[in-house]
Amino acid sequence: MSAGHPRDVVIVGASLAGLRAATTLRAEGFTGNLTLVGAEQYAPYDRPPLSKRFLTGQAPADTALPVPDGLRACWRLGRAAVRLDPYNRILTLADGTGLPYDGLLIATGAAARSGAVPGEPGPEQGVFTLRGRDDATALRAALTPGRKLLVVGAGFLGGEVAAAGRALGLDVTLVEAGAVPLERAVGTEVGAFVGTLHREAGIDLRTGTTVAAYRTGPDGRLTGVRLADGRPIAADVAVLALGAVPATGWLAGSGIDAAGGVPTDSRMRALFPDGSAVPGVVAAGDAARVPQPLADGAAPALGHWSGAVEQGAAAARTLLRGEAAPVFAEVPSFWSDFHGVRLRSVGLPGLADTAKVHECDRGARRLEVSYHLDGRLVGALTIGRTSRLAAYREMLAEHTS
Numbered sequence: 445m446s447a448g449h450p451r452d453v454v455i456v457g458a459s460l461a462g463l464r465a466a467t468t469l470r471a472e473g474f475t476g477n478l479t480l481v482g483a484e485q486y487a488p489y490d491r492p493p494l495s496k497r498f499l500t501g502q503a504p505a506d507t508a509l510p511v512p513d514g515l516r517a518c519w520r521l522g523r524a525a526v527r528l529d530p531y532n533r534i535l536t537l538a539d540g541t542g543l544p545y546d547g548l549l550i551a552t553g554a555a556a557r558s559g560a561v562p563g564e565p566g567p568e569q570g571v572f573t574l575r576g577r578d579d580a581t582a583l584r585a586a587l588t589p590g591r592k593l594l595v596v597g598a599g600f601l602g603g604e605v606a607a608a609g610r611a612l613g614l615d616v617t618l619v620e621a622g623a624v625p626l627e628r629a630v631g632t633e634v635g636a637f638v639g640t641l642h643r644e645a646g647i648d649l650r651t652g653t654t655v656a657a658y659r660t661g662p663d664g665r666l667t668g669v670r671l672a673d674g675r676p677i678a679a680d681v682a683v684l685a686l687g688a689v690p691a692t693g694w695l696a697g698s699g700i701d702a703a704g705g706v707p708t709d710s711r712m713r714a715l716f717p718d719g720s721a722v723p724g725v726v727a728a729g730d731a732a733r734v735p736q737p738l739a740d741g742a743a744p745a746l747g748h749w750s751g752a753v754e755q756g757a758a759a760a761r762t763l764l765r766g767e768a769a770p771v772f773a774e775v776p777s778f779w780s781d782f783h784g785v786r787l788r789s790v791g792l793p794g795l796a797d798t799a800k801v802h803e804c805d806r807g808a809r810r811l812e813v814s815y816h817l818d819g820r821l822v823g824a825l826t827i828g829r830t831s832r833l834a835a836y837r838e839m840l841a842e843h844t845s
């Protein structure tokens with residue numbers, strides 16, 4: 445990527461990472477043509493409220509992200525990118541339009557992972573996934589008090605949806621394959637603590653099991669499920685919260701192996717399988733796999749809001765400055781809200797071989813845990829103790845720099 449400013453920049457994915465990149469480009473002096481391509485018809489909007497205050501009706505239906513005046517962008521919304529020719533530098537949209545570019549940012553995010561049960565019903569039958577605004581609107585309409593909600597997967601998203609369901613007065617069952625919620629992400633100590641919060645809120649948490657089959661009535665609508673342990677659960681509405689997969693299928697045939705996310709170097713340049721940079725192409729956010737200094741350069745899939753923001757900005761700087769752009773060395777961070785508490789983490793707790801619990805007060809709903817790998821700090825997590833994370837973040841930043 446040359447250090448001279450590009451003239452035509454195309455951003456694929458008009459959401460969090462894409463908007464942040466666009467804003468950064470203009471803020472740092474880019475005067476050329478800027479195009480944002482988005483598969484959805486909506487201007488950029490924020491996703492975190494969709495599983496929280498939006499579902500409970502406390503947030504407006506429109507969670508739009510602020511678009512700065514003076515962005516001077518050409519918006520191509522409601523049109524998905526379907527093909528990338530990186531050799532001739534042309535992006536093709538679903539309507540057949542070919543967009544030439546000097547610089548291209550891939551920021552197409554991720555899609556909800558679907559379940560593995562054959563014959564899984566869809567939203568019309570009462571089984572939902574949650575990734576975008578339309579999903580959230582349809583789910584919110586289905587969450588009427590007195591109904592029975594089944595949430596499959598007790599990760600962050602599943603926990604938030606289950607909590608929203610309880611707040612709305614539904615009977616909620618939360619099914620989790622692991623021994624406790626969130627075990628792989630943050631370990632058994634935090635998982636057990638969160639499991640207790642769910643149970644105290646009246647959620648029927650079933651761990652160590654999965655959905656084996658769906659039951660529907662004569663009208664085709666969901667009536668319940670049979671779990672792998674044979675037990676039946678009645679449900680009018682189900683939400684599959686089984687994680688996300690990078691929305692990179694449209695890159696098939698481009699020469700980039702993006703099935704697990706677009707691999708990048710530490711300046712967000714997209715890489716071909718031989719490790720060479722794709723000319724003029726950067727990637728950021730949930731669609732990208734970015735090397736993390738805390739993981740000694742490995743690139744785990746994270747899917748964090750702050751990562752999309754920081755990577756979007758970093759990718760824009762690389763489009764403008766090439767090799768002179770700073771390498772990406774932000775400390776990952778994440779938050780989740782449920783049952784009136786805020787969980788926050790910094791670093792990469794999932795890497796740890798040891799978790800040290802510094803405070804665990806179930807009554808006061810407070811928790812502080814640090815995570816270590818081979819004796820080195822790799823992450824920290826708090827519930828109800830956000831202020832304590834700053835010191836951990838500083839220590840982690842020393843390592844990443």
Ligand SMILES: Cc1cc2nc3c(=O)[nH]c(=O)nc-3n(C[C@H](O)[C@H](O)[C@H](O)COP(=O)(O)OP(=O)(O)OC[C@H]3O[C@@H](n4cnc5c(N)ncnc54)[C@H](O)[C@@H]3O)c2cc1C
Nearest residue numbers: 457459460461483492524525552553729730747748749752
């Ligand atoms: C319900 C929900 C709750 C969340 N809560 C939290 C939270 O509490 N804390 C936290 O840290 N993170 C949270 N996240 C994660 C966070 O929102 C994501 O990490 C962030 O949105 C990623 O931004 P992105 O721009 O990379 O991708 P996205 O926000 O997914 O945006 C990608 C955009 O690209 C578009 N697109 C896809 N394919 C194409 C194509 N072929 N052509 C053109 N456009 C395309 C999509 O329609 C979408 O608009 C949550 C996510 C969800 C879904």
